[in-house]
Amino acid sequence: MAAGRRVRHRPRRRGAFRFRARDPQLPRRPAGPAGDPGDSGTARAEGRVRVLRPGPGPGLPQGQQHDDRSRVAAGRPRAGRREVTEVDGRPIVIVGAGHAGVQTAARLAELGRETVLIDQDEALPYERPPLSKDVLKGAVTTPNPLRKADFYAARGIARIGGKRVARVLRDSREIEFADGERLRYGKLILATGSTARTLPVPGSDLRGVRTLKTAADASALRGELAPGRRVVLVGAGYVGLEVAAAARSLGCAVTVIEAQDRVMSRVTSDVVSRFYEDLHRAEGTRFVFGEGVTAFEGAGAVEKVVTSSGEVHEADVVVAGIGVVPNQSLAEEAGLACADGVLVDRQCRTSDPDVYAVGDVVRQVCPEEGIDRRLESVQSAVAQGIAAADAIAGSDRVKAEVPWFWTVQHGVRLQTAGLREPGDEVLLRGTPGQGRFSVLYLRDGRLAAIDTVGSARDFAPARKLIASGALIDRGLAADPGVKLSQAQYLATV
Numbered sequence: 256m257a258a259g260r261r262v263r264h265r266p267r268r269r270g271a272f273r274f275r276a277r278d279p280q281l282p283r284r285p286a287g288p289a290g291d292p293g294d295s296g297t298a299r300a301e302g303r304v305r306v307l308r309p310g311p312g313p314g315l316p317q318g319q320q321h322d323d324r325s326r327v328a329a330g331r332p333r334a335g336r337r338e339v340t341e342v343d344g345r346p347i348v349i350v351g352a353g354h355a356g357v358q359t360a361a362r363l364a365e366l367g368r369e370t371v372l373i374d375q376d377e378a379l380p381y382e383r384p385p386l387s388k389d390v391l392k393g394a395v396t397t398p399n400p401l402r403k404a405d406f407y408a409a410r411g412i413a414r415i416g417g418k419r420v421a422r423v424l425r426d427s428r429e430i431e432f433a434d435g436e437r438l439r440y441g442k443l444i445l446a447t448g449s450t451a452r453t454l455p456v457p458g459s460d461l462r463g464v465r466t467l468k469t470a471a472d473a474s475a476l477r478g479e480l481a482p483g484r485r486v487v488l489v490g491a492g493y494v495g496l497e498v499a500a501a502a503r504s505l506g507c508a509v510t511v512i513e514a515q516d517r518v519m520s521r522v523t524s525d526v527v528s529r530f531y532e533d534l535h536r537a538e539g540t541r542f543v544f545g546e547g548v549t550a551f552e553g554a555g556a557v558e559k560v561v562t563s564s565g566e567v568h569e570a571d572v573v574v575a576g577i578g579v580v581p582n583q584s585l586a587e588e589a590g591l592a593c594a595d596g597v598l599v600d601r602q603c604r605t606s607d608p609d610v611y612a613v614g615d616v617v618r619q620v621c622p623e624e625g626i627d628r629r630l631e632s633v634q635s636a637v638a639q640g641i642a643a644a645d646a647i648a649g650s651d652r653v654k655a656e657v658p659w660f661w662t663v664q665h666g667v668r669l670q671t672a673g674l675r676e677p678g679d680e681v682l683l684r685g686t687p688g689q690g691r692f693s694v695l696y697l698r699d700g701r702l703a704a705i706d707t708v709g710s711a712r713d714f715a716p717a718r719k720l721i722a723s724g725a726l727i728d729r730g731l732a733a734d735p736g737v738k739l740s741q742a743q744y745l746a747t748v
């Protein structure tokens with residue numbers, strides 16, 4: 256990869272992008288229609304970004320675009336010096352300031368690259384996992400920020416909040432905001448996340464039928480959870496069960512309706528499902544398995560949930576926890592390859608070499624490694640942010656990561672590493688009745704995944720065993736008296 260052009264950072268240089276760490280500025284524009292966060296008139300930017308006014312952009316003529324990878328400098332900057340990578344004098348722009356977008360910006364900052372980080376939400380970027388846990392229970396009132404407020408400007412990240420990106424114009428390499436303003440990009444990273452899936456049944460627009468994705472959703476839901484309120488959760492996945500636990504802890508009467516015959520069936524084995532079902536039942540949650548929801552009924556607000564058997568469940572609040580859909584419309588409308596997620600390679604490149612995508616919005620496809628998956632987790636968002644940033648900085652390095660995830664329900668933590676498949680051999684380690692056990696998933700005699708319940712002791716060694724692909728001695732692995740790190744199969748010669 257050829258070395259690119261490095262420019263020492265100086266405020267007030269020529270070009271489309273200027274960043275001045277101590278110069279908060281607002282790309283002000285007139286207020287637009289209500290309900291459109293991009294037109295709220297409250298956009299904030301930390302740093303200085305020149306935004307083009309509506310009108311045809313002066314982009315390069317089609318067919319004369321550069322392969323900017325040759326212009327991107329590789330490697331770390333010298334200590335104490337901030338260097339700016341310019342791609343034809345245009346900034347690196349990130350759309351979406353969730354876990355993935357913020358990590359991409361942070362990693363690029365480590366590599367000496369300044370970025371523009373845009374989000375339709377005006378708030379300081381925050382962590383989503385606590386929304387269905389401590390925020391809902393009221394243990395914390397405001398979501399934890401992903402980074403402190405002064406992090407961004409101090410690292411050359413020009414944060415623009417409260418502006419929605421409406422279009423990507425790949426020919427001119429610009430993004431267009433909902434209000435028609437435009438911003439050029441040298442490299443673009445789409446980190447637009449996902450949206451909670453809603454139920455396409457009659458009554459789904461009734462007041463009280465909710466989803467949980469944002470801090471505003473959590474705060475509104477929290478306001479509805481009070482002793483005696485009847486809460487129906489549709490879907491017994493991670494989020495639904497975490498909400499069920501929070502609602503019970505607040506004294507609500509909780510019913511979970513799940514189309515499959517057990518909880519978390521998509522992500523874990525029978526033994527773990529039964530353990531968590533028992534835990535929730537012991538805490539007073541009622542389950543309805545094997546039924547779908549066919550309608551919500553009520554006069555203005557939800558009062559009843561009707562299931563496929565015709566059974567009716569009274570409800571004051573309903574939360575649909577039935578998964579998410581990737582926010583891929585920007586990519587799709589720009590003609591990028593998408594298939595239930597923006598398609599990216601190992602380094603998060605889309606079908607356009609100037610556009611990357613990271614986090615919940617992507618489907619990563621690497622045929623040579625047998626990878627074709629869409630993961631919705633903090634770990635995956637962070638790993639992809641790092642991979643994309645490294646690629647933009649000119650490095651081919653991709654750190655092999657074992658995917659992992661966690662959930663906490665009624666105080667019992669489940670940690671998962673690796674990706675289980677339905678045909679995997681299941682090996683129990685420990686006793687579920689004691690509240691601390693692990694389930695190992697073996698494929699071809701090797702550890703493919705693990706669930707640890709109530710104890711994280713096996714988690715770190717399991718991640719190493721999964722990464723190494725070592726053969727496992729089943730007898731040793733099933734014995735909780737033996738350290739998992741010593742459960743490798745050692746052939747006798």
Ligand SMILES: Cc1cc2nc3c(=O)[nH]c(=O)nc-3n(C[C@H](O)[C@H](O)[C@H](O)COP(=O)(O)OP(=O)(O)OC[C@H]3O[C@@H](n4cnc5c(N)ncnc54)[C@H](O)[C@@H]3O)c2cc1C
Nearest residue numbers: 351353354355374375383384420447448614615631632633
């Ligand atoms: C309630 C809840 C609990 C969770 N619990 C866990 C957990 O315990 N463990 C775990 O690993 N994961 C958990 N997750 C999943 C995890 O939070 C997500 O996988 C992660 O947030 C994905 O990060 P992201 O940056 O891809 O997307 P997001 O965090 O969704 O961020 C995307 C951002 O893009 C912005 N955006 C979208 N479109 C535009 C646009 N056109 N213009 C401007 N901005 C735009 C959005 O406003 C948003 O801020 C949970 C998620 C939720 C909702």
